[in-house]
Amino acid sequence: MDKLLEQIKKGVVWPFPGGVHPPQQKSLSNSASITRLPLPDKLVVALKQHIGANGKLIVEKGQHVLKGQALTIPKANWSVPMHAPTSGTIADIKLMPSAHPSALPELSVIIEPDGKDLWCELNPIKNPATLSHDELINIIHQAGISGMGGAGFPTYVKADTKQPIEFLIINAVECEPYITADDMLMREHAKQIVQGIELMQQLLNPTLCIVGIEDNKPEAIAAMIQAAEHNSLILVQKVPTIYPSGGEKQLIKLLTNREVPNNGIPADVGILVHNTGTLFAIQQAVYEGKPLIERVVTVTGNTIHKPGNVWALLGSEIKHLLDCQGFSPVPQQQVIMGGPMMGFTLPTIRIGVVKTTNCILAPDHKELAEPGPEKACIRCSACADACPASLLPQQLQWFAKSKEYDKLQEHNLFDCIECGACAYVCPSEIPLVQYYRVAKVEIKEQQAEKIKADRAKERFDARKERLDREQAERQNRHKRKPAVKTPDEKQKVADALARVKSKSANSDEKSAVAAAIARAKAKKQQGDALEPDNSEVAKERALRKEQARQYKEQKAQSDEPASPDDKKSAVAAAIARAKAKKAAQLANAESTTDDAPQNEAPVDDKKAAVAAAIARAKAKKAAQLADAESTTDDALQNEAPVDDKKAAVAAAIARAKAKKAAKALADAESTTDDALQNEAPVDDKKAAVAAAIARAKAKKAAKALADAESTTDDAPQNEAPVDDKKAAVAAAIARAKAKKAAKALADTDNTTDDTPQNDAPVDDKKAAVAAAIARAKAKKAAKALADAESTTDDAQVTSAVENNDAASSTKADEPKANDDKKKAAVAAAIARAKAKKSQKEGNDQS
Template sequence: METLLEQIESGKLWQFPGGIHPPEQKSLSNQAAIGSLPLPEYLVLPLKQHIGANGQLLVNKGEHVLKGQVLTQPGTNWSLPIHAPTSGTITDIKPMPSAHPSAMPELSIVLTPDGDDTWCELETRASLDGLDNKALIDIIHHAGIAGMGGAGFPTYVKADSAKTIEYLVVNGVECEPYITADDMLMREHAKDIIRGMEVMMSILSPQYALVGIEDNKPEALAAMQQAAKHNSKILVRSIPTKYPSGGEKQLIKVLTSKEVPSGGIPADVGVLVQNVGTLFAVSEAVYEGKPLIERVVTVTGNTIHKPQNVWALLGTEVKHLVYSQGFTPVENQRVIMGGPMMGFTLPTVRIPVVKTTNCILAPDNQELAVAGQEQACIRCSACADACPQTLLPQQLQWFAKGQEYDKLEEYNLFDCIECGACSYVCPSEIPLVQYYRVAKAEIREQKLEKVKAERAKERFEARKARLEREQEERQNRHKRPARSAPAKDKAKVSEALERVKQKRPEQSAVQAAIERAKAKKAEGDTSALEPDNSAVALERAKRKEQARKYKEEKAGSDKGSAPKDAVAAAIARAKAKKAAQTADSVESQEQDPRKAAVAAAIARAKAKKSGDEPKLGSEDDPRKAAVAAAIARAKAKKAEQDPEQNSASGSDDVKTDDPRKAAVAAAIARAKAKKAAKGDEPEAAVEDDSADPRKAAVAAAIARAKAKKAAKDAEQLEEPTVDDEPEDPRKAAVAAAIARAKAKKAAKDAEQVEEPTVDDEPEDPRKAAVAAAIARAKAKKAAKDAEHVEEPTVDDEPEDPRKAAVAAAIARAKAKKAAKDAEHVEEPTVDDEPEDPRKAAVAAAIARAKAKKAAKDAEHVEEPTVDTEPEDPRKAAVAAAIARAKAKKAAKEAEQEPVVDDKTEEDVSSGSDTQTDALSPEDKRKAAIRAAVERAKAKKKAQEQEGNDLS
């Protein structure tokens, strides 16, 4: 069995399925040689005249170009350049109607020929020596050669095939009716075609070059065979005339029996197909150096007076072409670019000739019948029988009408070569090819959009990947430094944390201080002093507790002999007073009358002040009251003695100090002293009458507490008035210190007055010594109490100095008024003579004893008064006001009742005076010495006790 090669060499031909035999109509144009056309008025050169991308413009508007000059620079994607068909000027570069059924405008160069038709410099060669395949491909490429059979595929792409080409098939069939361009070209330029075939064979090195020419072109066949005699690799075959044997796949089948698979290309079966016109252009490019600037175009049809093949410059408008050949349009004239089977009717004759234009058919209405009304498919299958691709044209048309593009592809729409055989045979006159072309265009558009979308997606993904990569790189850059110096950063962080921790306690302390200040501010300014007062209050409470215990012990020890002791004490005091009077009389004889007057004045002032103090002392402690009364009496007596001495001596001070006033002052002092001594008698009487010691004790405790409070308030209020500067607490403290000093002095004076009473007991020295010790203890106690009473005045600073000053002024005024009233009331008592001094003295002693007993009983109840001191300043102020009112009332009551007391006191004093008068001068001197010694001891102990208290 012969091999395929042997069969090919033997000249065997194969048949393809389908096909038709339409009228050839070739004789119209193949009777005359290829003609030439006059230069057109202008040439329109679309940048894209082939399959693939257009090139970039190399010329500008107004630029003069030469014939054969390249106008565009080819790029990638099957791009081909275009050249100037003739010399002339670029008059415009703009979109112009394209050689397409839609005549869609494409960017075109409008060249106005200058008529000289001047060639540019051409590089010619006589052989292919020195040219390798690449050089040949470049020459083909830069010559702008594309398939001139109708598809327009770039020739250099086919020539640069990566696949092995066994057979180079040269298409000289030209099966389309009316078209005779290849026939005439082969007749006239067979050698050039064979030379171009040899160029391609040198590039592709096929086993054979098979030239297929229909048997209806015997002249062309002979010319080709004659031209190819020198090359045994070129086999020129005459094939049967059958439409569409000129199809690429059909010709391959006919010449080689190979079938190109669906969707494949001839190279897939080792076959490369080239048109004879393309090979002529390759020969011109390689040997003559001429680019593709013109081609043979068949201008035919019954409306063409001179149908003929002509050399038409690319860019020549169809109008110029047909009119150059004697075009006579008819009614409903149609001008078809291409043949009647595969060509398309031009929407306008202003369409330029391009590289793929092989025929311009201008038939009349009889020559080529106008398509009738489309009818419904009758399923006659004539179309399928005529299809050379063995497709189902009726199904494709059905899917195309329904725009079922997937179905179209499934039914191999793209295997359709658009031969038109189906349409040609369809009895329903269905323009099947038109449906296929539209469907193909839509599918190509969709695929193009899909490709664009895929490319956009690829760019997006690439960009996304790039951004992610850059982000990752940035993160890595940030991470790397962190890893490179972790210890350093950690050290910095730890240091910062340590600083923060160190600052926190300070901040917290500051914050706590701020909070405390705010709390204090909210509570008031006085609360800020509370921490300081707490210590003093605690110390005071301790001292009071000690005093209370001492009093309890003392009260327990003295419970049985209290009346006797009181009587003895009264007697002792009386004696002490007497002794003091004698001592004072002795001292007063030695003193200056002026000092006596000053002492009288001090006594008066103290007597005035005692308007409050006696009540305080009498209510606070009966013993104190007794001591104070004794002191007052002693001072009063002294004051009374001083005027007498002054008057007797006739000193000058008598002139300055009125004796009457001194007497009055002495009487006031006595009255106050008596009042202080007898102040508790009504209470004692009430106690005796009521026979309820508890109530009396409670009342006495309340009275003492009020009296204490009143005394404290009075002292606090009086102190600022000394300096008249209530705003300065320091001055108030100084005033309080002065008051304490005065109180101490008063206590000392009392000791000095009472001490002689110890010596004034001639009957029993032991009792007198005991009485003196008791008196000293009382004096110390009085001093201590005075300190206790006065201390709060330092700490209990008035909240409002102005109010305190006003209150103090009022208190002083009231005290003065009370003193004055007392003076006015006492004056008449000066002349009052006691009826029985002894009885009055005994009664006074009994009254004092009762007062002492009531005071002792009240001491048990007194403790709460310490604790019940009002801490609230307002309450304290109210209590002070009440106390002052009660003190005033008590003072008034005392002023109204001194008559009896004065009598008794006078009696006692007079009685004592009679006793002291009975003492001899030697005894008086000894008593005075002992009294001085006791005073010194009492002072020393008082100072020691004071130092302990202060500590």
């Protein structure tokens, strides 16, 4: 750093690449002092004259304003206000052509001066050293000062930089031909410019301030050296006359040998650059309190009779400047704003002066001939040699013509300073700078559209996310939320779970299987080192032995078990009992059937006597069979239980056959009754025939019932004893229904038997009535008996099946189960005996 400072102070400069030497033509305008023009008829003040956003308009049409009064106020970043250049009335606020090659309309305030040129109230600062940093920045900002030598960058933004600044460079080179505005300003106002430099030193505190001036301006150099004698930190440095040495990056290279990085700014390398006109405006804003409302403009060219520099109010029409300097246009006259290298031709001279306007050039055809038609590139590389930014102008032009904007950016199009050196040396007269300017505008438009599209996408995504979230909230709003448990309820649940776990962990009642599994796992884990604990199994085995012993003692005390011959006798007794039942039921059916015809018609006394004798004989036979059944039941009490499953199957088959036989008997009785009811009560032969048919059908039904009952009676012999409680309940139900059936049967038999005892013929009507009553009671008795038998059989089968399941699931408790089965069998046998006894008593009574 010290070495660099020593080199700079010695006046060393470092050349930059490229550059050209066009004719200077500065002597036309630098021989006379700066003049002040009369007030124009109107001022067209554009609201945007700098880089950044427009200010907010605070005046309206028809309003009277004073000189220096603010027309706008800042409303966004990089926004500076505009002020009224003179006092007058606002004639209009509308769009007017802008000071741009495209002349696109910009919102402008049109002021008609009142000729008084009255200032608004000003606030000058006599001792700026007492101002704070923010106060000084605010003054510069509110004065509306922006860069007056280049793109018009807001000065307050540069002055308020947070990066450390080592070198403050004042650009007083003014390298472009014809322009002498800065030269004359330094000659006449060097002291004010130095005061502006000192204000910037107060803000930035740089190590050194360097004023760069081309060596073709000796008067300006002398004036600046003299004005800065008292300040050792201000160095006036001469630079060679070469175009474009006034470019920001090129001047930095010349004075400090530092290069600004691509897409960077001078502050990135510790350097800040200001124009002399900008520093003069800063001094006026602080020391005089004046905002930026005028600037020095060079009006020159061969068509100007009085070329020179003038103080032009911002908003003054170009026509007013030309007319004041003696403009004599020629055919196809062109007027250029700026110099011949970087300026642009104005579409109209009704455009107002802006803050960046430094020159108005009105040349004739000899001085600045119109360019010829564009020719093909001859690849001479003159443009590349002249480019001060070391670009490839020819390549950029091809990409610009084909609109390959990505490749233009890859080749650093935006490093081009649009100096026009490439177009100046091109032998094919290709307007290279125009291609670059158009391409830059289109690229910026694309970037702006992309930014808009990205923001629109962000808004769309945010909106979609919001809608999805709201929809989810709506759906969840209708869902039933689980009830929130209170702390007490949660504690109760936790305590209950703890009790269950504790009970499960501390339970001593474990099954033998679980204990055996646990012992097996323990043995597998511990190996043969420990002996298994078989105490539980031993206890169970001893209990089973004790139960078997008790069962044997009880069996010994009871009747001795039947021998094989006794078993055969029991089977024969069961068969006999079934046949007895069949015969009893058949006798009852026949007696009812035979007795009914006797009462239907008055028949022969002998026939009636014969029928009565037959009925009595059948009753005696039924009584004998009943005795046989009682004997058989006593034998069945001592029978051994047989296989449960086979007994259940046999019982089911027997019930099915019994139901079928009962249905056949009922059909026969119904047919018989219908036949008897329809017969004539007088014809004896017909009555005898009907009685025979009825008896035949009754015998057939009785035979079917006998077969079913034989099967039903045999099945219970094979049934296994069932549980005590279930067997007792089933037996009680069977006894109740049997008693009811026996009682109904007894009533029927009494009614039926009493009818045939009357040997004498009776009246036909009475006999028919008596027969109908007998038949009704017989049907009721038969139905009650069938219900009783069905209930008894179902209970036995159910008990047998349940006992079968219990027997198959548990084998260890077999002695105890056998004992229970024996008791159940005894109870069932007693119930059957009582039922049969009741039936027998009913038969005896009949």
